[in-house]
Amino acid sequence: MEKHIGCLVMPGDVLDCIKPVEENKKVILGPGLIEDGNFIKISKPGILKFRQPGVYWIDCHQKRYVPAKNDSVIGIITQKPGDIFRVDIGGSELASLSYLSFEGATKRNRPDVKIGDIVYAKLLVANKDMEPELVCIDSHGRSSGMGVIRKGGFLFHCHINLARKLLNPECVVLKQLGRRFKFEIAVGINGRVWVKANNEIQTIAMANAVMASELMNNVQIETMCKKLSKVSSGIDED
Amino acid sequence: MASFIVVKKEDLEKKQNVEPCHTLRCLTSELGCLTRQDGSVSLSQGDTTSLAVVYGPAEVRISRELIDRATVELVYKPKVGLPRPADRKREQIMKSIFEATIITNLHPRSSITIILQETEDLGSNLACCINAACLALLDAAVNMSFMVAAVAVSVADEGQIKLDPSKNDEEKGRASITFVFDSVDLNVVSIVTSGKFSQIEYKAGLELAREASQKVFQFFKDSMSRKLIR
Amino acid sequence: MRETPLSNCEKEFILKNISEQRRLDGRNSYDYRDLRIAFGVSLGCCHVELGKTRVLAQVSCEVGQPKQTRPHDGVLYVNVELSPMACPSFEAGRQTEEGVELSRLMERCLKESRCMDLESLCIVAGEKAWHIRIDIHVLNHEGNILDCSSIAAIAALAHFRRPDVTVQGQEITIHSMEDRNPVPLSIHHIPLLVSFAFFIQGKYMIVDPSEKEEKVMEGKMVIGMNKHREICTLQVTGEMLLLKEQVLRCSNIAVMKVTKITELIHTALANDKQARLRGEKHGFAELISGEKLSSNQQPPIEVKPAFNIYEEDDDSMSSMESDESSLGHKVQEVDIKRYL
Numbered sequence: 001m002e003k004h005i006g007c008l009v010m011p012g013d014v015l016d017c018i019k020p021v022e023e024n025k026k027v028i029l030g031p032g033l034i035e036d037g038n039f040i041k042i043s044k045p046g047i048l049k050f051r052q053p054g055v056y057w058i059d060c061h062q063k064r065y066v067p068a069k070n071d072s073v074i075g076i077i078t079q080k081p082g083d084i085f086r087v088d089i090g091g092s093e094l095a096s097l098s099y100l101s102f103e104g105a106t107k108r109n110r111p112d113v114k115i116g117d118i119v120y121a122k123l124l125v126a127n128k129d130m131e132p133e134l135v136c137i138d139s140h141g142r143s144s145g146m147g148v149i150r151k152g153g154f155l156f157h158c159h160i161n162l163a164r165k166l167l168n169p170e171c172v173v174l175k176q177l178g179r180r181f182k183f184e185i186a187v188g189i190n191g192r193v194w195v196k197a198n199n200e201i202q203t204i205a206m207a208n209a210v211m212a213s214e215l216m217n218n219v220q221i222e223t224m225c226k227k228l229s230k231v232s233s234g235i236d237e238d
Numbered sequence: 239m240a241s242f243i244v245v246k247k248e249d250l251e252k253k254q255n256v257e258p259c260h261t262l263r264c265l266t267s268e269l270g271c272l273t274r275q276d277g278s279v280s281l282s283q284g285d286t287t288s289l290a291v292v293y294g295p296a297e298v299r300i301s302r303e304l305i306d307r308a309t310v311e312l313v314y315k316p317k318v319g320l321p322r323p324a325d326r327k328r329e330q331i332m333k334s335i336f337e338a339t340i341i342t343n344l345h346p347r348s349s350i351t352i353i354l355q356e357t358e359d360l361g362s363n364l365a366c367c368i369n370a371a372c373l374a375l376l377d378a379a380v381n382m383s384f385m386v387a388a389v390a391v392s393v394a395d396e397g398q399i400k401l402d403p404s405k406n407d408e409e410k411g412r413a414s415i416t417f418v419f420d421s422v423d424l425n426v427v428s429i430v431t432s433g434k435f436s437q438i439e440y441k442a443g444l445e446l447a448r449e450a451s452q453k454v455f456q457f458f459k460d461s462m463s464r465k466l467i468r
Numbered sequence: 469m470r471e472t473p474l475s476n477c478e479k480e481f482i483l484k485n486i487s488e489q490r491r492l493d494g495r496n497s498y499d500y501r502d503l504r505i506a507f508g509v510s511l512g513c514c515h516v517e518l519g520k521t522r523v524l525a526q527v528s529c530e531v532g533q534p535k536q537t538r539p540h541d542g543v544l545y546v547n548v549e550l551s552p553m554a555c556p557s558f559e560a561g562r563q564t565e566e567g568v569e570l571s572r573l574m575e576r577c578l579k580e581s582r583c584m585d586l587e588s589l590c591i592v593a594g595e596k597a598w599h600i601r602i603d604i605h606v607l608n609h610e611g612n613i614l615d616c617s618s619i620a621a622i623a624a625l626a627h628f629r630r631p632d633v634t635v636q637g638q639e640i641t642i643h644s645m646e647d648r649n650p651v652p653l654s655i656h657h658i659p660l661l662v663s664f665a666f667f668i669q670g671k672y673m674i675v676d677p678s679e680k681e682e683k684v685m686e687g688k689m690v691i692g693m694n695k696h697r698e699i700c701t702l703q704v705t706g707e708m709l710l711l712k713e714q715v716l717r718c719s720n721i722a723v724m725k726v727t728k729i730t731e732l733i734h735t736a737l738a739n740d741k742q743a744r745l746r747g748e749k750h751g752f753a754e755l756i757s758g759e760k761l762s763s764n765q766q767p768p769i770e771v772k773p774a775f776n777i778y779e780e781d782d783d784s785m786s787s788m789e790s791d792e793s794s795l796g797h798k799v800q801e802v803d804i805k806r807y808l
Contacts, residue, residue, distance in 0.1 A: 008463045010455075011339075011376070012384030012421040032381070034341070043341055043381040045462045061466060062379040064276040066295065066345070076475045088473055092295045092348035116476035128346055154481040157472065194477070200485050204492060272608040273520045274555050285509050289607060291553050297470045313560055315551060317513070318528045318603055351469070353553040355605060357515075357524060358508050 005050045009058065013042040030057025031066075062160045065090040065190035067126035072146075074155070074188030075134060077117045085113060087121070087134055090190040095132040097121060102136045103143035113148055118155055118194065120146045120186050149186060153196030154203050160191045162214045173213035176225040177206060181232070185210075205232060259400045262389070262450045263362075265457050267370075269377045269465050277378025280357075281370035283402065287358040290370035292378040294350030302349065307342035311351045314367065317359070332368060335418055335428050339372075341381040350380055361404035362390035364416045364430060369454060376462055385421040387454035389447035390414060393435045399443050401450055415440070417447040421455050424448055471557035474683045482684050486667050486674065493519075493678065498721055500676045503729065505623055505736035511650070512628030516620040518676070520610040525620035526603045527628040531642065534590060534597035542589020545601040546575045548617065555609035570614060573703065574604065577618050577659050577692045581700035584625065585654040591633055591640060598630060600653065611679035614690060618661040623733050626655055627740065657694040658730050661701070662722040664689045670708045675721060689715070691722040695730045 004015060016039055029035065032044035033056055042048075046060030065073075067089065075087035075095060086094040097119065102111040113119070125133040136146040165171060166187045174185065183197035183206050193210060197203045209228055213221050263284030272278035277292035295308055302309045312333040314325050321329075332354070340350055352374065354367050368388035375382060392403035392411035400407045408414050413433030420427050426444070435443075482492065489497055501519030508515065512527030534541055548571040550558045558564065578584070589598035602624060604617045629650035632643045665677035665685040677685060687706020693699050699719065704710065742748075 008459065008466060010385060010421065010459055010462065011382040014422075032379075034381075034383075041383065043344075043383065044379045045376045045466070046379070047466060059466075060379040061377075062276075064294065064296070064378065076473050078473050088470070090472065092297050092345065094470075114476065116473065116479070118475045118477050128344065149477065152480065152484075153477060155475050155477050200481070200488065200490065203481070204485075204490075204494075272522065273610060274608055275553075278608075287508075289553075293469060293552070293556055296556070313551065313553075315549065315553065315605065317524070317526045317605070319547075319601070349469075351552065353551065355524070355553055355607065358510060358513070360509060 004048050007048060008045070009042045009048050010045050011043050015040040015042065015048075015056075025054055027054040027056065030055065032058025032060060059161070063191065065160060067091045067095070067123055067132040067190075069123055069126045071123045071126065071189045073121060073123060073134070073190040074149075074186060074192040074194060075119050075121055075190075077113055077115050077119065080113075080115060085119075087119065089123075089132065089134070089188075090192070091132060093131055095123070095134045097134040097136070101134070102147060103141065111148070118149050118192075120149055120188065120194075122146060149194055151196065153184065153194055154207055155192060155194045156207050156211065158191050158193060158211055159214065160189070162211075163187055163189050163191045163193065165214075166193065166210065172218045173210060173216075173221050173225070176222055177209060177228075180225060180229040181206065202232060259398060260446060262402050262453055263404075265454070267373055267457075267461050269373065269461060275378075277374045277376070277380070279370055279373040279377055281366060281373055282358075283362060283366045283369070284404065285358060285360040286363055286366045288363070288367045288370045289355040289357050290367070290374035291353050292351065292371075292374040292380060293353075294378065294380055295345035295348035296351065298347060298349035303347050304342075306346055308340070308345040308347075309349045310337045310340055310342065311349055312336060312371075313351070313353045315353065315355045317356045328364060328367075331364075331428065331430055332371065335368065335386055336371065336375070338427065339382045339384055339386055339420075340375070341383050344381050359405065361406070361408050362402050362416070364388065365390040365402070368416075368418060369458075373458060373461060376458065377465075385455060385458060386418050386427055387421070387451040387458070388416055388418045389450045389454065390416045391443040391447055393433070393439050393443065397436075397439055399439060399446060401446055413439075415443055415447075417444060417451070419448060419451040424451060469552060469556035469559075471555065474680065478680065479684050482680060483667060486672050486681075486684075489672075491674065491678075492680070495676075497672070497674045500725060500729075501678075503619070503732060505619065505733060507623075507627050507736070507740045512624050514620050514624035514627055516616050516623065518612060518616040518619070519678070520608060521613055521616050522607040523613065523616045523620040524605045524607055525617070525624035526605075527624045528601050528603070529598050529628075529630045530601075531591065531596055532599045534594065538586075539594035540590050541586040542597040543599045544579055544584060544586065545599065546571060546578055546621070547601065547603050548574055549603060549605045551605070553608075554606040554613070558606075558609070569705075570617065573614060573661065573690060573692075573701065574617060574621060576701045577661050578602070578621060578625075581657075581659040581692065581694070583622070583655055583657050583659050583694070583700075585656060588654050591635060596640060600625075600628075600630075609679060611682050612663055612676050614663050615661050615676065618659075618692075619729060619733065622655075622658050622660065623736065625653055626658070626733065626737055628653055657696060657698070658733065659692050659694045659700045660726050660729055661690055661692050662725050664691070664718050664721075666706065666708055666710070666714075670710045670714060673714065673718065675725065689718055691719055693719070693722045693726045695727050697723050 032046055034041045034043050044058050044060045046058035049057050049059050073089045075089040077085050078088050079086035085097045087097050089095045099110050105111050121134040121136045123132055124135045138144045183195055186194040195203055195206045197206050266282045268280045271280045275291040275293055280289050298309050312329050314329045316325050352371050365388035372386050392400045392407045392414040394411050413435040416430040418428040504517040506515045514525045516523050550567040551560050552558050591597055602621050604621055606613050629652050632648040632651050634641050665674050665681055666687045667685055687708040690703045692701030
């Protein structure tokens with residue numbers, strides 16, 4: 001098995017080393033892996049990844065978001081028919097968001113949400129056969145950071161794997177930027193990123209830095225951040 | 239209406255005299271060359287170039303919605319004029335190929351749309367389109383059960399078989415055959431033929447194309463590894 | 469297909485920046501994006517990149533009847549293809565308002581400016597004339613497809629050559645390309661469209677709007693002009709009031725832009741001609757492999773030039789045959805040797 005991990009696999013490849021049931025050990029198959037009789041087949045091009053005890057998945061580059069349960073996403077409100085909001089999260093269908101699933105919302109006290117607003121929300125239902133459903137509260141009824149984002153800033157779109165990279169707590173670019181600049185960021189795993197810095201120039205700079213970091217290695221990222229802080233301090237002096 | 243190609247003609251002839259008949263022309267691809275789509279690729283085989291883009295799994299029109307699987311749509315756009323019946327036929331052939339390769343039941347009630355634009359047809363255009371579409375599906379990371387590669391051969395009057403024919407070979411030849419293979423067992427997925435050829439010629443062409451298809455699959459893999467491995 | 473909607477947050481941010489004379493991609497208000505013009509192997513095939521916006525134009529011709537009203541003129545068709553290829557919101561086979569506006573403006577720019585000598589396309593008055601057709605395919609919509617299309621169309625026309633024709637009495641001979649050198653179309657001048665986007669009641673104006681800026685703008689002005697400062701088309705759309713000064717300023721900017729782009733088109737045409745004469749590689753395949761990697765800012769990781777030349781000699785033949793036997797295909801050795 002080891003020989004495949006970290007390697008590029010293509011659709012149609014068969015992983016005969018993973019058996020669907022391995023002596024009472026559970027094997028979890030992530031995206032891009034399909035059980036086909038006695039074999040595991042690859043359905044997406046990408047790098048095969050493995051994590052103990054038995055999680056396998058394919059790390060692939062994708063632009064299109066496919067909703068998955070418990071994902072935190074950034075959506076754009078597109079319609080307000082009746083008691084729900086219809087939210088674009090980049091999937092094949094619009095997701096629904098009940099107006100009651102905001103913190104402190106009651107039938108009388110509706111949340112103030114307009115068409116075109118962006119919301120940071122969690123997927124409660126995500127199933128290939130069902131319409132995705134979002135909530136802006138956790139199981140205790142608290143917002144825990146979710147809800148409508150309405151304080152300026154800028155929203156941009158990126159590849160899904162960049163969003164995943166940014167959500168990694170070890171993400172180099174955010175650490176490096178965070179050391180030098182003051183900014184707020186919200187990353188939806190659906191490839192949407194909201195940023196806000198002190199002023200518009202810095203916001204644009206942050207957005208560009210984050211987008212550029214997609215194809216950089218750690219050393220390059222560090223160099224870029226250094227350069228950026230130098231340039232921006234130069235602007236401040238002027 | 240016709241568009242004209244003149245200047246490279248001598249060039250092509252010169253090449254033909256030098257090159258053996260079993261050459262798969264130079265393959266060049268650019269993944270993600272466009273920005274608005276989920277997957278896009280510009281592929282050239284020699285001077286034949288086509289552009290393929292993929293959307294999906296995306297929203298589907300209600301009239302085409304399928305309850306249990308994704309709808310595969312394929313549009314082929316010729317460079318000159320409106321699509322003719324021959325182009326529609328081509329669309330149908332390619333659509334049936336990709337319906338077989340894409341695992342559609344993973345994304346019910348959605349659509350996977352492939353759009354192909356002919357940018358330069360200098361022989362083996364159908365093969366180039368199929369290969370481009372397959373690469374675009376890989377670029378968009380659509381779930382597929384296998385990859386496909388298409389290789390064209392032409393049969394000259396004397397029965398000589400030319401792999402990956404240029405426009406000139408296709409016009410001069412007695413027949414042209416496009417084979418489509420799957421990546422798992424290199425079995426034939428689809429065959430598109432025109433003209434007259436014998437059984438022996440067919441078999442020889444098939445084996446030659448099968449061999450060449452491996453090179454195409456290797457090229458697909460190389461292209462993806464360039465994109466994915468850093 | 470549904471397009472990702474523009475959020476209020478993006479809208480406000482873009483407007484705020486424009487009101488401070490700043491654009492998201494770092495351009496100044498009057499800057500065009502990088503323009504790249506390339507020609508295909510076939511004549512009259514032009515590929516234009518304006519930033520990330522991409523347009524492909526192909527010119528073709530056939531002999532047909534001239535129009536009854538103009539028996540001495542050839543015919544010029546302009547066809548603009550807006551398909552879902554460029555942007556998910558475009559639908560195949562259905563004319564949208566945007567599509568109609570685009571093709572109408574292109575017709576005004578190319579036909580009504582009389583940039584092409586249609587009389588020279590006549591073969592026999594009232595009976596036979598050349599029909600020239602331009603197909604404009606929008607490949608990627610990242611804003612300002614109009615300017616990009618007009619550049620592609622006129623460059624393709626300038627690049628195109630039609631077959632030569634001789635008339636002897638009743639007999640019309642269309643010479644093949646090998647027979648006689650094909651003739652270029654006679655083009656009098658190069659009209660180009662320049663778009664201006666207006667924001668906040670026409671107070672702020674930018675050139676070459678990007679896709680997001682187009683979604684936010686209040687109105688648009690399109691000026692069709694050639695390098696001799698002759699205005700061929702002028703169109704204003706949207707709900708806004710424009711001052712006379714604003715219009716004059718736009719036309720002055722258009723002069724500069726048109727001069728620069730015309731020069732670029734001429735250089736591109738000359739380069740292509742040179743490459744063809746010298747027998748160097750040209751066409752789109754070259755566009756991807758060589759030039760683009762170095763001169764374009766596209767990260768080379770995503771671009772993949774690969775040379776997979778597969779040659780088969782006798783050795784690989786025998787290996788191929790062993791493959792066959794393993795695959796269980798029975799082909800006699802003699803037969804293969806004869807036909808390969």
